[in-house]
Amino acid sequence: xxxxxxxxxxxxxxxxxxxxxxxxxxxxxxxxxxxxxxxxxxxxxxxxxxxxxxxxxxxxxxxxxxxxxxxxxxxxxxxxxxxxxxxxxxxxxxxxxxxxxxxxxxxxxxxxxxxxxxxxxxxxxxxxxxxxxxxxxxxxxxxxxxxxxxxxxxxxxxxxxxxxxxxxxxxxxxxxxxxxxxxxxxxxxxxxxxxxxxxxxxxxxxxxxxxxxxxxxxxxxxxxxx
Numbered sequence: 376x377x378x379x380x381x382x383x384x385x386x387x388x389x390x391x392x393x394x395x396x397x398x399x400x401x402x403x404x405x406x407x408x409x410x411x412x413x414x415x416x417x418x419x420x421x422x423x424x425x426x427x428x429x430x431x432x433x434x435x436x437x438x439x440x441x442x443x444x445x446x447x448x449x450x451x452x453x454x455x456x457x458x459x460x461x462x463x464x465x466x467x468x469x470x471x472x473x474x475x476x477x478x479x480x481x482x483x484x485x486x487x488x489x490x491x492x493x494x495x496x497x498x499x500x501x502x503x504x505x506x507x508x509x510x511x512x513x514x515x516x517x518x519x520x521x522x523x524x525x526x527x528x529x530x531x532x533x534x535x536x537x538x539x540x541x542x543x544x545x546x547x548x549x550x551x552x553x554x555x556x557x558x559x560x561x562x563x564x565x566x567x568x569x570x571x572x573x574x575x576x577x578x579x580x581x582x583x584x585x586x587x588x589x590x591x592x593x594x595x596x597x598x599x600x601x
Contacts, residue, residue, distance in 0.1 A: 389437040395536035395564060398526040399431075405521065409465065409495055410439055420489065421520030424499045429563035430525040432499040436467040439497060450474050457481035459488035464495060471500040471517060472507050479510050486516035499525075533557050533564060537571055546575050549586040556590060 391410060396403050405422065424432050440447035445465040448456055450473035457478065466485060474482060482498075489496045500507055503524075504517035528536065534553045541548050552574075560570055577593050578585045 389434045390441070391435070391438045394431055394434055394438065395528055395532065397528045397532045399523075402435075402523045402525065405523075406435060406439060406497070409497065410442060412464065419520035420495045421486070421516075422495075422497045423504060423517050423520065423522045424497065424525050425501065425503050425522070426525035427527060428501065429565075430527045431564065432525050433469055434565070435525070436469050436497060436499060439465060440467055450478065452478070454478060454481040457485045459485060459492060459494075464493075466494065466496040468496065468498040471498050471509065471513075472502065474509065474513075479513050483510065483513045483516055486513075486519070490519075528564065530554075530557055533562075533567060536564065537567060540568060540571060544575065546571075546578075546585065548574075549584065551587045552585060552590050555587055559594065 391403060391407055394403065402424070409422070424435065426432055436447060439445055442465060444463055445467060446456075446460070446463045447467045448469065450468075450470040454477050458481075466489060468482060468485075471482070486496065498517055500517070503522065504514045507514055507517070509517075534557065537553050537556075538548070556570060557567060560567065574585050574590060574593060578589065581589070583589055
């Protein structure tokens with residue numbers, strides 16, 4: 376039997392709706408108002424998100440970046456990318472803890488320009504602003520507006536989210552499959568969802584139901600178990 380190609384790094388659509396909320400319901404509501412540019416948006420025009428790797432910070436920024444007037448700025452963007460531009464209403468600055476010296480200056484200036492000229496800005500980092508190893512003036516800017524910790528999902532919440540995904544697809548998953556998956560595979564939701572995709576394809580290819588033996592077989596064949 377041929378090996379099943381698992382493209383776990385392939386980007387899946389990242390939207391606010393596809394983000395499993397868990398303890399982040401208030402944050403999702405606020406970001407929804409930013410995305411819609413509604414009158415219900417908070418008076419603050421700056422939001423800073425922090426949390427551990429895999430919590431979903433980049434997912435949220437990528438979801439917001441779908442708007443035509445949004446600009447996504449990874450930490451390694453050239454300094455010119457941080458220039459304030461008429462027509463851009465939403466700036467999305469990712470992984471602030473990784474900003475180099477020149478980019479820190481550019482990000483500081485961008486904050487000031489958004490404040491003075493209008494627009495919205497959402498930034499992310501791996502710690503609260505005070506805990507980042509950045510210029511003091513930039514840390515102050517990152518602390519403007521609303522600050523939210525992006526809470527990772529509990530194991531039960533991950534299982535619930537995966538069950539909902541399977542139900543939407545009409546995919547029947549035997550008891551024990553999902554608990555085993557989250558304890559023997561990568562634990563971030565993007566990888567878990569990609570493995571659910573792979574299980575679905577493997578089930579169709581082998582004409583077998585999605586059971587624990589099928590999952591174990593797939594993990595063993597691909598060398599992906601932990």
